[in-house]
Amino acid sequence: MSIDVGTHLKNVRVMYGLSQRELAKRAGVTNGTISLIEQNRVSPSISSLKKVLDGIPMSLAEFFTLDLQTDPQVFYGRDELTDIGDGAIALRLVAAKRPNRAMAILHERYSAGSDTGDDMLSHKGEEGGIVLSGRIELTVGGQSRVLGPGDAYYFSSAVPHRFRNTGAEPCEIISASTPPTF
Numbered sequence: 001m002s003i004d005v006g007t008h009l010k011n012v013r014v015m016y017g018l019s020q021r022e023l024a025k026r027a028g029v030t031n032g033t034i035s036l037i038e039q040n041r042v043s044p045s046i047s048s049l050k051k052v053l054d055g056i057p058m059s060l061a062e063f064f065t066l067d068l069q070t071d072p073q074v075f076y077g078r079d080e081l082t083d084i085g086d087g088a089i090a091l092r093l094v095a096a097k098r099p100n101r102a103m104a105i106l107h108e109r110y111s112a113g114s115d116t117g118d119d120m121l122s123h124k125g126e127e128g129g130i131v132l133s134g135r136i137e138l139t140v141g142g143q144s145r146v147l148g149p150g151d152a153y154y155f156s157s158a159v160p161h162r163f164r165n166t167g168a169e170p171c172e173i174i175s176a177s178t179p180p181t182f
Helices: 005-015 020-027 031-038 046-054 060-065
Strands: 089-093 104-110 126-133 136-140 143-147 152-156 161-164 171-178
Touching: 005 031, 005 046, 005 060, 020 031, 020 046, 031 046, 046 060, 104 161, 136 152
Parallel strands: none
Antiparallel strands: 089 104, 104 171, 126 152, 126 171, 136 143, 136 161
16 A cells, blocks of 8 residues: 555644644754645655654654554543443543553542552552542552542552552542553
8 A cells, every 4th residue: 555645744744733834843854845745746755754754753664654544532421431440449441442552541439448459569660640539548668648639649650559548438539650551
């Protein structure tokens, strides 16, 4: 399958929210060059195209394999979040079916008295979150603290950690982790 490089470049540029002038400035070429490529009036060499793509930034492989025909879902209704929790703890994952996710975003809900288990969790990456309502006891390594609404956390997920709702009401948290473990 051959690709219309000019049209594809224009679509990628627009997808990244760049004007021809801004892309040209970033790539160190004239905006006329970008315009001519997008109009298919010139066919750029591989090295010229790479220079232009460096202004996005995007590799040649990403450029030629990016499927612009299927726009990835951007917005998610509450009913589209996938619950990967165990009942007492609801872990509603944003974009569960999105391929190659680089992070996990969760809407977490801990029922009163629930916790992540007796064994401390530990995995590669980092995680952070903000408590929206209720209270949660978070233990990270040898440190422990009860967090309430507006309090936040951020730590290396390789350090053993545990979440416990020791309060009488549910606790809600919005969190993110990378790389995604779900």
